[in-house]
Amino acid sequence: MSEFTHDIPTEPTPRWPVLGHEPIVAELARSLRTGHVHHAYLFAGPAGIGRTTLAYAFAAALLCEAPVEARPCGQCRACQRVARRVHPDVTRVSLEQEREDAKLVSIDRIRELRANLSLRPLEGAWRVAIVDDAERLSRDAADALLKTLEEPPPYAVLVLIAEDANAVPETIRSRCRTYQLRPLPPAVVEAALVARGASPDRAARLAKLARGRIAEALRLAEDADALDRYERQVAEVVAAMSEPLAAIGFARRATDRYRRGQRVAVQQLLRLAAELWRDAVWLAADPAASIVHEEARGALLELARRRGLAGTVAGLAATLQCLADLEANVQARLALDAVAVVWTETAG
């Protein structure tokens, strides 16, 4: 049952409160009209491209009080409560609900979800459970979820969300209908930003920065300094990649921040560094290559020229290793010093 579908819709795409993902929306809407709703779905794709929004839109379509072809109407009490995320028949489980340093969704969350799904729907015909971070279930949590997937109550619909479908245990994945969601085309993101009042120039810059992640684009659009701050961050990371002293300073500051609990921020900086290194690798292979961070092309070209292909590949590998080490709970200082050493070594 696990398959990736990219059907061309034969009917006009219904108006769901979702940007993009038209073929998937069309197919979900069709399954509602034809009464072929599955008990379990897996929405896979990068964070921020609308996976959760799609899950809630589907929940609204299931619970909406309008005639089936007009669902979700967006107007009825059910639609509005789903939109406000207070509908009693929709529950959501995520890593966010765990302790701050938790890396896995615990069995307690899944037990709550199972208890919830064991009750008949309070208002509609369905009970919908959204499971975020489905690739981060503890072993116990995955086993418990599997029990529900093996014998779902007739009114239950589970929507699992994951970055990578293949990281979800096969036993779980095989019981889900899988949809692969892709980042949105920049033009879609740009249009959404303009519709919300951004100037065309700013919308274009933000859309480029968000790279198809609509949630990220909207978040950045709210924040007047976001673009400047981001451009400063790129400059800081490029400097650390290029100059030994800057690399050491970068590692020290990042270690401090990591120890002060700013783990996510440090990981984001390292992911940015990995993107920049990847660009440098491309440029080392071909100075005219098209790259993600056009804004840093000059500095990255210089880096690529100085270090060559092997040196830039080493920089990228060390950065990815550092991210993996932090994930594996290696001491932050060791992991960050190690990456600074490689960045510095190849800087000569």
Ligand SMILES: [Zn+2]
């Ligand atoms: Zn409705």
